[in-house]
Amino acid sequence: MLARALIVLLLILNLGVALWWVGRAPPAPAPVPQPAAGVELLEMLTAPMGEATASVPPSTPVAPPPATALPAPTVVQAGPPPAPAAPPVCRSLGPFDAAGAARAEAQLRPRVRALAVRQVQAESGRGWRVLMRGQSGREAAAATVSRLEAAGFRDHYVMPAADDGTVAIALGRYSSEAGARRHQQALAAAGFAAEAEPLGDAGPTRYWLDVSVGEEAGLAAVQRASGAQRSEALACGSLAAR
Numbered sequence: 001m002l003a004r005a006l007i008v009l010l011l012i013l014n015l016g017v018a019l020w021w022v023g024r025a026p027p028a029p030a031p032v033p034q035p036a037a038g039v040e041l042l043e044m045l046t047a048p049m050g051e052a053t054a055s056v057p058p059s060t061p062v063a064p065p066p067a068t069a070l071p072a073p074t075v076v077q078a079g080p081p082p083a084p085a086a087p088p089v090c091r092s093l094g095p096f097d098a099a100g101a102a103r104a105e106a107q108l109r110p111r112v113r114a115l116a117v118r119q120v121q122a123e124s125g126r127g128w129r130v131l132m133r134g135q136s137g138r139e140a141a142a143a144t145v146s147r148l149e150a151a152g153f154r155d156h157y158v159m160p161a162a163d164d165g166t167v168a169i170a171l172g173r174y175s176s177e178a179g180a181r182r183h184q185q186a187l188a189a190a191g192f193a194a195e196a197e198p199l200g201d202a203g204p205t206r207y208w209l210d211v212s213v214g215e216e217a218g219l220a221a222v223q224r225a226s227g228a229q230r231s232e233a234l235a236c237g238s239l240a241a242r
Contacts, residue, residue: 088113089216090236093228094208095120101207104226111222114212114239119205126199127173128180131159132192135167144169144192151190173199210239 096104101117108115135141141158148156148169157170171187171194174180180196187194213222223231
C-alpha cells in the first residue's frame with residue numbers, strides 16, 4: 001500500500017515539473033557586443049548547397065597618424081683647446097743708409113708682424129754735452145746755479161757771456177748720447193729746461209728697422225732678407241707704442 005502511494009507521488013511531481021517547463025517564459029536574449037568605434041561587423045552570406053560560402057572582409061579601420069618623432073639632439077664633441085699663441089719676438093736690424101733702409105723695409109714688410117723705421121744720428125766720436133742756454137746775465141745764471149744745487153745737481157759750469165750778453169750753464173759731458181739724454185730728462189723732471197747736443201760735427205744719419213716676428217726661429221731668416229749687419233735686442237712694448 002505504501003509503495004503505491006510513493007509511485008503516485010512521484011508521478012504527480014514529474015507531471016508538475018513538466019507543466020512548469022512548458023509554461024515558463026523564454027529567457028531574454030544575451031546582449032550583442034558592440035564593436036569599437038570605426039570597426040564594422042562581419043556579415044556571413046549563406047550560399048546555395050554545394051557552393052563555397054563567401055565572406056565580406058571587414059572594412060579596415062583608419063588608424064590615427066603616427067606621432068612625429070622629435071629629432072635627436074646633435075652631440076658636438078669638444079676638441080682640445082687651441083694652443084696659446086707664442087709671444088712675439090722683437091729685434092732692431094741695422095744700421096742702414098737711406099737707400100738700404102728702403103730696400104730692407106720692402107723685403108721685410110710681408111715677413112714680419114710689425115715694422116718701424118728708426119732714424120739715428122751717428123755720434124761724432126767726441127761725445128755729448130748737456131747745457132742750459134738763455135740766462136740773461138751772470139746774476140741770472142748764478143741764481144739758476146743755486147736752484148740746481150738745491151735740487152741735487154752739482155755738476156755745472158757757468159760759461160762766458162755770448163756776444164748778445166746771454167750766459168749758458170754747462171751741466172756735464174758724456175761719451176754717448178744715451179747718457180746725455182738721461183741727464184737731460186732728469187733735469188727736465190726737476191723743472192730745468194736743459195738741452196743735449198753732440199760735441200763737434202755730427203756723424204752721418206743711420207737707419208734701423210725695428211721688427212716683430214712670431215718666433216725666435218724666424219729671426220735669422222728675417223735678418224738675412226734685410227741684409228743687416230747687426231741685430232740688437234728690442235722690447236716689443238716700445239715697438240707697439242709707435
